[in-house]
Amino acid sequence: MRRWACSLLVGLLAMLVLPRPGWADNGPHEGTFTKTTDACAQCHRAHRGQGPGLLAGDLVTTQQARVLIDTSQINLCFSCHGSAATGADTNVEDGIYMNRASGGQFGVPGAGLRGGGFVNALMDPDFTGTPTAAPVTSKHDVGVPGMIVWGLGSSGVGHVTSSQRATLQCSSCHNPHGFANADRYRILRDDLPCAGCHDIQQQKGRLSQASMPTDATHQLAARLNTAIPDERPPYYTIRYTPDGYRDVSYLDERISEWCAGCHTRYLATGTDPSGDAVFAYRHRTTAQELTCLVCHVAHGTTATMGRFSGDVEWPDGTPGGGTTDSRLLHVSNRGVCYPCHPAP
């Protein structure tokens, strides 16, 4: 009996300790490249690439500062993750998981993805009890050149400037190649503090801790921990608590540091004045119950705004956009405040 128990223990330890091959978040992205891998040629052309990342399908070759690769990358991703999900179960265009649960791991068939969607999303921002598919009211604009990155840079740099604009790509946040020996939540990049601003492919071999500038932005970036481990077992779809809110208990506290790879000035450990003219007082974002994703979704939301919330101006003073200016909040109006700040 003891021998059996020891064998079992050794086996379990070996499973935990030994490096094991694994697909990135169970996706088609190779996590186990080998010396004879065939996978590169599926998306890349060594001598005939149409984009800076040598992607096979990119047309626009204009590489902008701070941009990883060009503006049509999303077309490649939508070849599998689009509304028809012809090569994946995660339809990020509609924010829907397109398959059945498997052992309770992967989510309810046809349920909404946690991140919402880029065109439509299946959510329940008004607590109707029934998630409804509808066009999104706000989203992270992927592939659109020159989008403002709110909060990019260190505190005190003043208002938004041209250097705080970027073209967001799918691979700005996700590592399409997966991770060979590590599970990362949604294959999120763990080099985001650098990749958020720099073309990693171009800078490879030239970036090092020793050569890193000593300004506050780079020092903060160096401190951020953006290696977000995957949850086990993985679960893709929104789960709701009995009171109708999203269950966010799965969230890792470090997800706020991950978001701060771009939205640096929003990262706040307390409510003391930051000394920043624009973001002077900030909601705390560094506790598990206060991560960015407690209030926001990553891709797009169907929430709608009311008279006050729709008119809130943007950090650069631009007037709010009205009912559709939902700013990736997952509850309509300012309902995200209510769970922690209920009416007296």
Place this chain on the structure above:
Amino acid sequence: MSDKVKGPERSAISNTRQRKWARRRLIALGALFLLLVLVAGLWAYYLRTRKPLSAALPPAPAVAQAFKPHYLFSIYGVDRPLGIALSPDGRYIYVTESAGERLIKVFDREGQFIRSFAVPDTRPAERAPVYVAVDSYGRVYVTDRRRFALYVFDADGNLLRVFSPPQGEEFWTPLGVNVVNDEILVTEVTREQHRVMVFDLEGRLKTVFGREGRENGEFWFPNAVVRDEEGNFYVSDGNNGRLQVLDPEGNFLYALRGLNLPRGLAIDTEKRLFLVDAVAHQVRVFSLASQPIVALYEFGDIGMGDGEFRYPNDIAVDLTGRLYITDRENNRIQVWSY
């Protein structure tokens, strides 16, 4: 005077004639015998050295197969089209959209819009038509990934029925659909059981094979399946980047690897297999005149000009040699011809 031949002379003449006839019969019999020997010899030679005609002579389709098609025109007015199929007489083109209103649109072969339809009582965000096929009666089969369903419409777009999951299964995820010889070929991508299913026109399951994986005979998001005259299956094994060939029972025969993202398939009357490679932005053409099949050529390249593709997805071919290809990111259907 000479009309009257006497008895002995007459007898001599008769004998001479008989000898001549006998000699002629002998010669004829000898010739027949020689002919028989010759035929027997040739037959024996044929039996010893016989070869299939296709091996002895170039196959008839090879002449036609050598030519590449040329671009004709494009049909616009579709929003990120994915699947495409033709009516039995080739007069109408059915196309599925993956953006905008997400309709099934019908055009005539000159590109004139005829009508559109969708799954009844659904909004665009609630549907995702993917692939389309038409049977010999003109009924239109549409897979809807969002609704986990295979719908059957009449030619005018009226919903006739919804295919149910196979008996004993509560859930399925049909993706690709084709109708070949009154059989409905479906690729199904429920997690862990990516497979090919064959139904009769009444919806009875006849054959099923495959499962999710990377090994031979396994699939990873198979997008299309077609059959040749011998009944072999050709499956575009999307995420595995290969075309798998299986015998009529669904047993793995061989695979053509190194494809980028194989999607739509079609076979024409000249024994050509057309494979749409979405990420290569090309249509790859193979000859089915022999096994294993042989790559002939590919056509198309990335771009927005005439004859250029941006993420093509599916193909249909008519009896006149016209090819209809959905050009997803260019929001059009390209028409090519031989």
